[in-house]
Amino acid sequence: MKQILLISLCISLLSGCFTPVIIEPKNTHITTQEDNHTHTQNIKKITDYKHYIPAKILDKSFYEKAFSVANKKFETKNSQKLQTNLLIVNHHLLAPHFIADTLNQISKKQKKEIKNIILISPNHFNEGGQNIISSDIPFKTPYGFLENMNYNKNKNALNIKIDNTVMKNEHGITGIVGFIHKKFNTKNNTVSILPIIINDKTSISEMENLAKNITNTFSKKDTLVIISSDMSHDLFPSIANFHDITTLQAIQNLDTNSIHHLDTDSKPTFYTLFSIAKIWNQEQFTLTHHSSSAKILEKKYQPDTTSYITGFFTEDKNINKQNQSNNKKIVTGLFFGDMMFDRYIRQQLDKKGWESILDWRMKRFMTGSDFTVVNFEGAMTKNKPYTARDNMMAFTSDPKWAKNMSEYGINIASLANNHSLNFGKQGLSDTKKFLEKYNIATFGTPYNDEKVGNLTTFQEVRDVKIAFIAYHELFNGDTSPITTEIQKIKSEKLAEFIVIYAHWGDEYLQKIHPRPQKKAHAFIDAGADIVIGHHPHVVQPMEIYNDKYIFYSLGNFVFDQVLGKSVRTRLGLGLEFICENNCENKKINYTLFPLIADKNKTYNFAVELMKKENQEKFISWFKRISK
Numbered sequence: 001m002k003q004i005l006l007i008s009l010c011i012s013l014l015s016g017c018f019t020p021v022i023i024e025p026k027n028t029h030i031t032t033q034e035d036n037h038t039h040t041q042n043i044k045k046i047t048d049y050k051h052y053i054p055a056k057i058l059d060k061s062f063y064e065k066a067f068s069v070a071n072k073k074f075e076t077k078n079s080q081k082l083q084t085n086l087l088i089v090n091h092h093l094l095a096p097h098f099i100a101d102t103l104n105q106i107s108k109k110q111k112k113e114i115k116n117i118i119l120i121s122p123n124h125f126n127e128g129g130q131n132i133i134s135s136d137i138p139f140k141t142p143y144g145f146l147e148n149m150n151y152n153k154n155k156n157a158l159n160i161k162i163d164n165t166v167m168k169n170e171h172g173i174t175g176i177v178g179f180i181h182k183k184f185n186t187k188n189n190t191v192s193i194l195p196i197i198i199n200d201k202t203s204i205s206e207m208e209n210l211a212k213n214i215t216n217t218f219s220k221k222d223t224l225v226i227i228s229s230d231m232s233h234d235l236f237p238s239i240a241n242f243h244d245i246t247t248l249q250a251i252q253n254l255d256t257n258s259i260h261h262l263d264t265d266s267k268p269t270f271y272t273l274f275s276i277a278k279i280w281n282q283e284q285f286t287l288t289h290h291s292s293s294a295k296i297l298e299k300k301y302q303p304d305t306t307s308y309i310t311g312f313f314t315e316d317k318n319i320n321k322q323n324q325s326n327n328k329k330i331v332t333g334l335f336f337g338d339m340m341f342d343r344y345i346r347q348q349l350d351k352k353g354w355e356s357i358l359d360w361r362m363k364r365f366m367t368g369s370d371f372t373v374v375n376f377e378g379a380m381t382k383n384k385p386y387t388a389r390d391n392m393m394a395f396t397s398d399p400k401w402a403k404n405m406s407e408y409g410i411n412i413a414s415l416a417n418n419h420s421l422n423f424g425k426q427g428l429s430d431t432k433k434f435l436e437k438y439n440i441a442t443f444g445t446p447y448n449d450e451k452v453g454n455l456t457t458f459q460e461v462r463d464v465k466i467a468f469i470a471y472h473e474l475f476n477g478d479t480s481p482i483t484t485e486i487q488k489i490k491s492e493k494l495a496e497f498i499v500i501y502a503h504w505g506d507e508y509l510q511k512i513h514p515r516p517q518k519k520a521h522a523f524i525d526a527g528a529d530i531v532i533g534h535h536p537h538v539v540q541p542m543e544i545y546n547d548k549y550i551f552y553s554l555g556n557f558v559f560d561q562v563l564g565k566s567v568r569t570r571l572g573l574g575l576e577f578i579c580e581n582n583c584e585n586k587k588i589n590y591t592l593f594p595l596i597a598d599k600n601k602t603y604n605f606a607v608e609l610m611k612k613e614n615q616e617k618f619i620s621w622f623k624r625i626s627k
């Protein structure tokens with residue numbers, strides 16, 4: 001007869017003592033696809049564990065409450081047994097019931113008992129000196145010890161560097177192991193866990209090799225891969241919601257091309273997930289939860305929101321037939337106004353660096369959508385800038401800042417403005433060369449012709465094509481080149497959406513001027529889907545014309561004008577391009593992101609997101625002046 005070891009664990013925590021835990025020694029089998037034979041690991045008795053990693057929370061009542069809330073609040077919509085080996089859970093423990101419910105749904109749907117769980121998390125602190133790290137000691141949970149597949153010193157399941165100290169500090173792992181033990185270690189079944197943490201610097205080849213090693217080593221029959229990741233961080237709820245649209249679309253489409261646009265804990269972790277899903281042919285994603293700390297805490301303007309997307313993947317293509325969101329294709333874009341790096345901006349950049357203008361929070365804000373568009377004022381050349389005495393209105397930027405632009409998510413730049421020829425045609429050519437070196441697409445020309453560039457850039461994301469057409473009013477007010485371009489794109493079906501990005505209007509005017517209004521209406525009548533303006537250096541109203549949006553001016557973005565609230569106030573515009581039924585039905589949704597420069601009026605040109613009270617005032621004002 002098998003011996004049963006009865007251990008009484010009485011740990012004094014807030015909830016009192018835990019009940020006795022029964023550990024029954026047995027064998028765990030890991031089936032490999034490489035050699036089709038079974039490896040056996042003996043689970044050590046609980047008294048043999050001299051070294052272990054404790055779960056982040058050792059209070060059993062915490063897990064019991066999470067599963068109790070999940071059982072009461074959420075109902076499994078489809079109890080059909082499915083082959084599912086991949087899921088995403090959050091590790092922000094403000095929402096433990098989301099973790100519990102997602103594991104509940106998996107266990108109810110699973111065709112066979114799970115024996116092996118691979119838990120993959122970001123290496124949040126990038127510790128350990130290696131891009132991919134595992135551990136080889138068990139995890140202590142309120143329900144007993146969770147066996148580590150690497151516990152046998154002679155066996156490292158995937159030949160990954162072992163670092164128990166780093167693993168002990170990783171809450172993406174320690175925050176989840178208690179849930180795993182509670183749900184999958186039962187009287188009749190014992191699971192082993194393989195914890196893996198991934199550094200932000202992990203290369204594509206390393207991620208692909210990890211995915212191949214996992215799928216070659218473990219069988220789908222008894223293996224579950226859990227991705228432990230939260231989504232957007234440290235931003236307002238409106239931004240988190242906007243970023244989550246991109247992330248959810250990438251997850252649903254296993255879009256590895258969009259990885260660098262995702263606002264998540266770890267881009268490499270999701271690349272690995274997408275690679276495994278494709279190899280195992282589990283490409284149908286079912287969303288279990290999409291929420292955030294702001295929603296749970298009911299804080300509309302929480303400045304440090306953490307968002308959650310949880311769910312699982314299956315092979316069954318019919319599971320989501322009723323889920324209309326999976327039939328939608330959504331592409332996101334973030335638009336700003338005028339950006340230049342000369343005069344006083346150049347001086348600040350040279351003295352204090354890039355982050356003195358756009359800090360880490362702005363970077364997170366700017367990198368969470370499929371594309372980010374700016375009007376690049378001036379040239380980008382190796383020429384020396386003019387002095388104030390020579391010419392204050394001719395701009396050139398140091399080419400080294402193109403890399404920073406790209407790192408901050410900017411991937412489209414208009415050159416259709418009155419400063420792009422400040423250093424002649426050669427300067428314009430240099431600008432295109434330096435920007436495109438860092439994969440920033442350029443479009444638009446100073447005279448609205450194609451002698452020195454292209455009017456339009458076409459961008460395709462997840463099979464949705466968007467045409468961006470630039471217009472510059474100051475040198476050539478004729479709109480016919482633009483309307484002709486619109487009509488050509490429409491007639492030849494070259495894009496699903498057409499965006500007009502216009503440099504026009506009267507400076508410092510905060511109302512709609514009849515001249516650009518007439519042109520905007522002409523663009524819409526010709527077939528444009530939206531018109532977005534810049535140049536006046538101030539924010540101007542929005543108008544709805546024939547059910548299409550016209551934003552007459554977003555104001556400055558990065559510019560050294562700070563004398564007066566109107567020029568310090570800037571606007572970021574988030575757009576959702578939504579296609580349904582092969583774009584037979586399409587629409588555009590927008591979100592406003594109010595910005596402020598030099599908020600302390602100290603001639604510091606830093607641009608940042610407005611605080612709660614100022615956001616509310618701005619949005620109220622903008623709605624009041626718009627039609």
